[in-house]
Amino acid sequence: MSNPALSNNPALNGKTLTADELRRIYDQPAASLQRPGVDQPASPPVAGGAQLPPVVGSDKPMTYENTISKTVMLFIVVLATAAVGWFVPILMIPGALVGLVLGLVNAFKKEPNVALIVGYAAAQGLFLGGISGIFEAQWAGIVTQAIIGTFSVFGVTLLLFRSGKVRTSPKMTKIFLVAMVGYLVFSLVNVGMMMFGATDDPWGMRGATVFGIPLGLLIGGLAVLLAAYSLVMDFELIQNGVRNRVPERYGWSAAFGLTVTLIWLYLEILRILAILRGD
Numbered sequence: 001m002s003n004p005a006l007s008n009n010p011a012l013n014g015k016t017l018t019a020d021e022l023r024r025i026y027d028q029p030a031a032s033l034q035r036p037g038v039d040q041p042a043s044p045p046v047a048g049g050a051q052l053p054p055v056v057g058s059d060k061p062m063t064y065e066n067t068i069s070k071t072v073m074l075f076i077v078v079l080a081t082a083a084v085g086w087f088v089p090i091l092m093i094p095g096a097l098v099g100l101v102l103g104l105v106n107a108f109k110k111e112p113n114v115a116l117i118v119g120y121a122a123a124q125g126l127f128l129g130g131i132s133g134i135f136e137a138q139w140a141g142i143v144t145q146a147i148i149g150t151f152s153v154f155g156v157t158l159l160l161f162r163s164g165k166v167r168t169s170p171k172m173t174k175i176f177l178v179a180m181v182g183y184l185v186f187s188l189v190n191v192g193m194m195m196f197g198a199t200d201d202p203w204g205m206r207g208a209t210v211f212g213i214p215l216g217l218l219i220g221g222l223a224v225l226l227a228a229y230s231l232v233m234d235f236e237l238i239q240n241g242v243r244n245r246v247p248e249r250y251g252w253s254a255a256f257g258l259t260v261t262l263i264w265l266y267l268e269i270l271r272i273l274a275i276l277r278g279d
Helices: 019-025 064-087 089-107 114-138 144-165 170-195 215-243 250-277
Strands: none
Touching: 064 089, 064 114, 064 215, 064 250, 089 114, 089 250, 114 144, 114 250, 144 215, 144 250, 170 215, 215 250
């Protein structure tokens, strides 16, 4: 889903800030750094005769370039720990648990914590490496296919967003949230049934068929569409952050949001391919 760490910030969620708010919070292009021995110009008076604090330099603004570099760094961490999980698959269980906890913590923090975000990427890498190795042993070449599928969806979504053909809307976002809740409930019930022996199918309820089509393919297709819409939401939040010149540290929140969505997308495509190639 969209990253609350970004959406809770007014500069990132598309809300219009007043000139005074931007002047007080963010570094503007015309602002000069405060240096010892250099007088700072007085701030203009505001309503009631009060004065705003002097405009001083703050964090560098968030840009597309530094956000991309942070995202690439997180994926390097994911790949590095995935290599470990590939050869030591037992680590995928603690990786999944730690990744879940850190994912929730990072999602609801208003200020990004670099150590926790990098820790999330490392834990998820262990999980992805372990589960990818297991699937690859069962169906040779499936990991490469899932990676190609993931970046194909990412690339097409990005191109459509850049062209202006896809954007979020309040109505679509409400539908997205309802669908996400339904998907999560289904996933939890399915896991519970598999854990307590209510079904002997390796995919649980996903192994059932609807009009001759495995339910897992229908649910997986819906999840891919939800992940694609989530990418659009991430792109818009990044665009708003750059446009409103928020501090550079929020680029970590953007990188975290993209990492979460791409990992989810990869897992869904991996599962769809496994169902298609299974007997």
